[in-house]
Amino acid sequence: MEDYFNEDDIKAPMWDTGLVRRMLPYLQNWRPHFLVSVLLVLAGTAVQISLPLLLGRAVDLGIKVQNQKQLLYYVLLYAVGHATFFVILAARNWLLQYTGQQVLHELRTHLFSHIQKLPISFFDRTPVGRLVTRITNDVATMAELFSAALINVSGDICVLIGIGLMMLTLHWKLGLAALLASPMLYYVVWVLKGKMRDTFRLARAKLAMLNASLAENVSGMSVIHVFNQETAREAKFDEMNTSLREAELTSVFYNSFFSPVVTIFSAITLAIVTTYGGWLVSTGEISIGLLITFIAYTQAFFDPVRQISEQISVFQSAMASAERVFGLLDEAPEPDLESGREFKGLNSEIEFRNLNFAYNSDKQILKDLSFTIKKGERIAVVGHTGAGKTTLASLLKRFYDYQGGQILLDGVDLREFSRSSLRRRIGLIQQDVNIFSGTILDNIFLEEGSFDQNKLDRIISELKMESLIDKLPQGITTPIFERGSNISAGQRQLIAFSRALASDPEILILDEATSSVDSETESIIQRSVQQLTSSRTSLIIAHRLSTIRNCSRILVLHNGRLVEQGTHEELLKHKGHYQKLYELQFAEGDRA
Ligand SMILES: Nc1ncnc2c1ncn2[C@@H]1O[C@H](COP(=O)(O)OP(=O)(O)O)[C@@H](O)[C@H]1O
Ligand SMILES: [Mg+2]
Known part of the structure; x- marks a missing residue:
């Protein structure tokens, strides 16, 4: 039953180059799809970064000088930009899911065909439940790395770097001020995420235990009835159920802090940008349009932070799953079924x-x-x-x-x-x-x-x-x-x-x-x-x-x-x- 605990999940690294390299062959057939996804990510980042600029232009060249034509022009451009972003995002998501499903399908078939070739002695020592989990859950988690996590995180990192660079180029002093809180935020998110990850894994391990016990009890229900074991079984179940609840509650505790923490940092940064930027506007060093652009950047900056930290647990699960899946693939198959002489029948x-x-x-x-x-x-x-x-x-x-x-x-x-x-x-x-x-x-x-x-x-x-x-x-x-x-x-x-x-x-x-x-x-x-x-x-x-x-x-x-x-x-x-x-x-x- 220990195999259901997946304790290796808790200790799994976030990235393992060896494992990722082993996954790559499964992407072989879908390289063009993957490449197009990467291009879409870059295009999306470009559009996303230029949107706040358009907003600034609308203010400076339209509102400030009361040029309605210009205002309309930039607002229209802004709307078109958003529509483009919508299309790019939808295409990227669909393409990623499509590629992910193809890889998943290939992996499942490959694993099943491999399992069929394993010697009987392998099945003597391997619980059925474990094999089923390998082909369904573990493979799906692994594929998720390609279908979403990898590209999404790269996309988010692109946006972060893009916004950072844009702010520093537009006005390096205000840019630095806007990025002032970031290192601190990363530190806090990192610590909090670590806690969340560990408690979440623990909760998942407890859930797996509960599932295993449930499966055992349901399939053995007739024995339970025959031997009047209902009360004893219920007590055992309740014990596991309680420990699952405790683990879930701890996990939920850290989780409930995460979003507010990011929001606070976002608010602090916004305050810094507005105060310092407002002061710069009043001294005439920057235009009001630029301040608006900075405010929009600041707001756009914190979504990727949220998303990246969410995706990080996917990385870790994927590595743990990949390790198990490849472990299964490394099981030596029974020597070729067809090799050897053909037994044509008994004579004596x-x-x-x-x-x-x-x-x-x-x-x-x-x-x-x-x-x-x-x-x-x-x-x-x-x-x-x-x-x-x-x-x-x-x-x-x-x-x-x-x-x-x-x-x-x-x-x-x-x-x-x-x-x-x-x-x-x-x-x-x-x-x-x-x-x-x-x-x-x-x-x-x-x-x-x-x-x-x-x-x-x-x-x-x-x-x-x-x-x-x-x-x-x-x-x-x-x-x-x-x-x-x-x-x-x-x-x-x-x-x-x-x-x-x-x-x-x-x-x-x-x-x-x-x-x-x-x-x-x-x-x-x-x-x-x-x-x-x-x-x-x-x-x-x-x-x-x-x-x-x-x-x-x-x-x-x-x-x-x-x-x-x-x-x-x-x-x-x-x-x-x-x-x-x-x-x-x-x-x-x-x-x-
Ligand atoms: N897959 C296996 N792996 C390890 N030991 C086994 C396995 N199958 C059977 N045994 C052991 O081999 C012995 C003989 O088992 P078996 O041939 O099934 O006996 P029988 O069919 O005569 O009841 C038993 O002691 C059993 O525990
Ligand atoms: Mg027998």
Whole structure:
């Protein structure tokens, strides 16, 4: 859960050249757009800076000398200037957002495609929530840097420098007086912003915690009800909620000072300019028009200050997000799926020879495993929970590579074959069926365009799914909710079986595929297992005796070792691990 805190956000730098350089390739295609945006910023700055000048002219050349024509001329020019600025600003904003959305789109696609190539071991150690945040939030924050922050801050800095320079050129003494308060203002804003940033991050971290806890509670709601945990959960939630409120309040406290502080400085500067400028007008050193220009500059000076300090937090978030996104991109993908020999099919046998495997070097999971499965044979694997049965299945699919010994397909090491060809020909039906949102049909034919009516008819009749489909409101096109919550476990399992039939693998592994099935579908499932495995080399990891009985051989795994093998009767006679297992789990199911 620590990953939800995003504590690195709090410590993130405002600018990291290395990271920004890594982001640049994503801008490659949008360079012209970016360039035009920069030009628009410059044009906007120019217009913005000339507006106060026009105001001054209107006063000096129009009002003061009572020249109505000139007055009208400058006022008109002033209006045109504003209209131009409006167009430039709108174009710039749109272009930036457009570019930002394009970059965002590219980044998301890139990340998703990268994630799909990562090895299963990556998903073992990465929470789903974290991945989702990377592709949505983090990418969006990163793109915001380009879509707005970078250009806006540059624009604001241009305006600040432009106004400063203009004032100093027009009248350096009055200009200096106007800029007198600026260093002080920057100092105060800097300190205040630092406080605001830290407290804001803290509040966000607390919110993330609350979200994570909420997600956990909502998805586990049935457990909460079953165990009457409502009060305890509520207390925990309230605790987090309170700490979120405290963090928000601290953040709000500093925030409420920010705008008034800028306003005060703006007022002080205005007072200085008006007093000193007014005095200069009275001594005839400057014209009243110039004073008006200075007053307008002073007023325009403080908006950028506000905006820059707002954008600075975007910079920091973007750097933190970029670091996380690139961290994900740096995860090494699974070696090329297609590289290696193509596994064209089994001719004689699969051999496990002194196989050793560990997920992490500290704990050996499979130990010196040796056995053979002949082509077409139906083998059962039994053992207590954690014995290593699922691991065995994962190794055959090349989700992980083993460290010692070998798995040989017709005498060739499994690791020589390409992952894709192995996965195509070796089917796996797992205990937990992953259902995607869509219809039942979509879930059977996962690959786009793989639908085949004849195949479907065959699957339905082979698995005797007619009555089951008839029970569903829209038959085979019934939409299924996320995780298949509106269909039963048995129905989900049947979908998994149909999926396997649709891809028609030559070798089939069933990993406790029949354990979560209700008694109603049990017989259908039994028949399906029979059907699916009769013409295929199969490895059945089983929970129920009824599934094991028809197997030619049973392998008994105990703590990662193969301790016994033989037929049901042979093993019972042996009175070893199998007999104990049988009494513990199978016998009961068998009687039922
Ligand atoms: N992805 C994984 N990473 C680390 N250890 C794992 C992983 N999957 C399983 N294990 C460990 O490997 C052992 C065997 O697990 P598994 O093959 O799932 O057992 P079974 O399917 O027989 O119940 C267990 O001790 C389990 O904790
Ligand atoms: Mg298992």
